[in-house]
Amino acid sequence: MKQICCMFLFLTASLVLVSYASKNNDPAPRPGGGGRPAGMTVSGVIVTTQPLDNVVNSSGTVLASESVDLAAEASGTVVAILFKEGAHVRKNDLLVKLNDDDLQAQLKKTELQIQLAAELADRQKQLLENSNTSKEQYDIAVSSLATLKADRENLIAAIRKREIRAPFDGIIGLRYVSEGSYVTPPTTRIASVQKVNPLKVDFAIPEKYAGKVRVGDLVKFHSDETNLEFGGKVYAIEPEIEPATRTLQLRAMCDNKGEVIFPGGYVHVELRLKQPGGALMVPTQAIVPVLKGQTVLVRKNGVVASVAVKTGIRTPSIIQVTDGLSAGDTVITTGILQLRPGMPVNVTIK
Numbered sequence: 001m002k003q004i005c006c007m008f009l010f011l012t013a014s015l016v017l018v019s020y021a022s023k024n025n026d027p028a029p030r031p032g033g034g035g036r037p038a039g040m041t042v043s044g045v046i047v048t049t050q051p052l053d054n055v056v057n058s059s060g061t062v063l064a065s066e067s068v069d070l071a072a073e074a075s076g077t078v079v080a081i082l083f084k085e086g087a088h089v090r091k092n093d094l095l096v097k098l099n100d101d102d103l104q105a106q107l108k109k110t111e112l113q114i115q116l117a118a119e120l121a122d123r124q125k126q127l128l129e130n131s132n133t134s135k136e137q138y139d140i141a142v143s144s145l146a147t148l149k150a151d152r153e154n155l156i157a158a159i160r161k162r163e164i165r166a167p168f169d170g171i172i173g174l175r176y177v178s179e180g181s182y183v184t185p186p187t188t189r190i191a192s193v194q195k196v197n198p199l200k201v202d203f204a205i206p207e208k209y210a211g212k213v214r215v216g217d218l219v220k221f222h223s224d225e226t227n228l229e230f231g232g233k234v235y236a237i238e239p240e241i242e243p244a245t246r247t248l249q250l251r252a253m254c255d256n257k258g259e260v261i262f263p264g265g266y267v268h269v270e271l272r273l274k275q276p277g278g279a280l281m282v283p284t285q286a287i288v289p290v291l292k293g294q295t296v297l298v299r300k301n302g303v304v305a306s307v308a309v310k311t312g313i314r315t316p317s318i319i320q321v322t323d324g325l326s327a328g329d330t331v332i333t334t335g336i337l338q339l340r341p342g343m344p345v346n347v348t349i350k
Contacts, residue, residue, distance in 0.1 A: 039302070039303075039343065039344030039345040039346050040335060040338065040339065040343070040344075040345055040346070041345075041346040041347075041348060042332050042333075042334045042335035042339070042345060042346070042347055042348070043332075043333050043334040043335075043347070043348050043349075043350050044299065044330050044331055044332045044333055044334075044347040044348070044349060044350070045282065045283060045286075045330075045331055045333060045349065045350060046328065046329070046330055046331075046349060047280055047281075047282060047321075047325050047326070047327055047328065047329045047330075047331055048280075048281075048327055048328075049278040049279065049280060049327050050278055050279060050280075050281045051278050051279075052278060052279040052281070052313065052320060054209075054212065054272070054273040054274075054313050055270055055271070055272055055273075056205050056206075056209055056270070056271040056272075056273060057268070057269065057270055057271075058203045058204060058205055058268075058269040058271065059203060059266065059267070059268060059269060060201045060202055060203030060221065060252075060266075060267050060268075060269045061201070061202050061203075061264070061265070061266060061267075062199055062200070062201055062221075062261060062262070062263050062264060062265040062266075062267060063199065063200040063201065063202060063263050063264075064170075064194040064195055064196055064199065064200070064263040065195045065196070065197075065198050065199060065200050065253070066167075066168050066170060066193075066194070066195035067192065067193070067194050067195070067263065068167055068192065068193050069189055069190075069191075069192050070095065070096070070164055070189075070190040070191050070192065070193060071164075071183075071185055071186045071187075071188060071189065071190060072096075072098060072161075072162075072164060072183045072184070072185050072186075072188060072190070073161040073185055074098065074158070074161040074162060074185060075182070075183065075184045075185065076098030076099050076100070076162055076182070076183065077098060077099045077180065077181070077182050077183075078096060078097070078098060078099075078177055078178065078179050078180060078181045078182075078183060079097050079098065079099050079179065080096070080097035080179065081095075081096055081175065081177070081178070081179055082094050082095055082096065082097065083095045083096075083172050083175070083191070084172075085172065085173065085174050085175055085191075086171065086172070086173065086174075087171070087172060088169075088170070088171055088172075089166040089169070089170060089171070089172050089193065090166060090169055091166055091167065091168050091169050092165050092166060093165060093166040094163055094164075094165055095164050095165060095166055095172070095190075095191070096163075096164040096177070096190055097162065097163055097164075098162035098163070098164075098183065099162070100158075100159050100162040103155055103158050103159045103162070104159065106155050107152065107155045107156065107159065110148060110151050110152045110155060111152065113148050114145065114148045114149060114152060117141070117144050117145040117148050118145055120141045120144070120145075121138075121141040121142050121144075121145045123141075124137055124138040124141040124142075125138060164190060166193060167193065168193070168195055169195060170193045170194050170195035170196070171193070171194050171195075171196060171259075172191050172192070172193050173191055173192040173193070173194065174191065174192075175190065175191045176188075176189045176190060176191065177190050194263055196256055196259050196261070196262070196263060197255065197256040197257055197259055198232075198253050198254060198255050198256060199253070199254050199255075199256045199261060199263065200251055200252070200253055201219070201221055201232065201251070201252045201253075201254060201267060201269065202249065202250070202251050203249075203250055203252070203269045203271075204242070204245065204247035204248060204249050204250065205247060205248055205250060205271060206246070206247060206248075207241050207246045207247060207248060209248070209273060210241060210248045212273045213234065213237060213248070213250065213271070213273055214234070214273075214274070215233075215234055215235060215236070215237065216233055216234065216235075217233065217234045217271060217272060217273060217274065218231065218232075218233060218271075218272045219231065219232050219233060219234060219252045219254075219269060219270065219271050219272070220269070220270040220272075221252075221254065221267040221268065221269055221270075222267060222268045222270075223261070223265060223266070223267050223268075224266075224268070225265065225266070226260070226261070226265075228260065228261060230254050230255070230256075230261065231254060232252040232253050232254030232255070233252060233253060233254075234250055234251070234252050234271070235251060235252060235253045236250070236251040237249075237250055237251075238250070250271070279312070279313070279320045279322075280320065280321045280322075280325055280326075280327065281318045281319065281320055281321070282296065282318065282319060282321055282325070282331050283317065283318055283319075283331075283333050284314065284316075284317060284318060284319050285333055285334075285336075286331050286332065286333045286336075287309070287311065287319060288306075288336060290308075293308055293309075293310070294308070294309055294310075294311060295307060295308050295309060296309055296321075296324070296325065296331050296332075297331070297332040297336055297339055297341075298325075298329050298330055298331050298332065299330040299332060299345055299347045300330075302344055302345070303341075303342055303343060303344050303345060304332070304339045304340065304341050304342065304343045304344075304345050305341055306341045307324050307325065307329075308324055309321050309322075309323060309324030309325060310322045310323040310324060330347055330349070332345070332347060333350075
């Protein structure tokens with residue numbers, strides 16, 4: 001009986017020791033009295049609206065702002081060449097003179113006839129005032145004077161057609177006639193005149209940018225041949241898409257005060273399209289590719305949330321988000337592979 005009591009006391013003491021050890025081995029209570037566990041600490045950014053220039057690259061051709069091949073309006077023999085090849089000319093400068101001796105002689109004859117007709121008309125007027133002639137005779141004299149004046153204007157116009165003048169300020173090129181050459185309109189080429197300051201640049205952009213380009217958008221041009229870079233602005237837009245290439249034709253104007261850029265050259269074009277109202281930009285590492293698009297991880301109510309987004313313009317460091325985010329959202333940029341939606345997270349804003 002004594003042995004049984006000792007065994008009972010031993011078992012009771014063992015149970016007490018096991019219970020005490022079990023209590024001492026329980027994990028420490030979680031902070032917050034058993035609330036949500038502390039989250040992982042990661043870096044992130046606050047989404048804000050930023051100004052954005054969308055750069056579209058293309059190729060273009062340099063054109064003179066004004067260009068014309070000089071040709072005669074009437075047939076005749078060249079009697080004088082009054083320009084130097086490659087020289088600057090001013091508007092209305094006389095460049096080439098054709099033989100007009102016959103017209104000048106007719107003009108002198110007509111001037112004399114006008115003088116006589118004017119005197120006759122004056123005499124008829126005086127006679128009419130004194131009732132010594134009829135109104136009909138006076139009208140005939142006046143009509144004859146008007147006819148001769150019209151003949152004079154016609155001869156002056158014909159003489160002007162024998163003069164080739166500069167149509168605008170510019171640089172005249174090489175000449176293709178000599179004194180004594182017989183020219184006929186419009187086949188005989190005489191020379192060309194180019195206005196090279198300012199210059200035009202023609203280029204095209206893809207159809208998808210048609211609704212974004214505006215007159216006044218800034219353009220940069222770079223020439224590999226001359227290693228020159230210059231800038232300008234779009235001043236004209238073709239009102240239709242080219243069906244064959246699905247591109248929109250644009251024309252820009254740029255200064256060429258040093259006249260170091262020549263028409264006909266090839267240039268690389270950078271067109272900067274303004275983003276109205278700015279754009280939402282996030283770091284490129286925040287974008288997570290998925291099967292049906294792209295997502296970003298954001299912090300909402302202290303936990304991770306996955307948001308589907310649509311993206312636009314991309315640079316080496318940032319990318320435009322066109323749909324899915326709003327200004328003020330907190331986007332996670334580090335630890336993305338370790339996070340899952342619903343996990344608690346702490347975000348350090350950078």
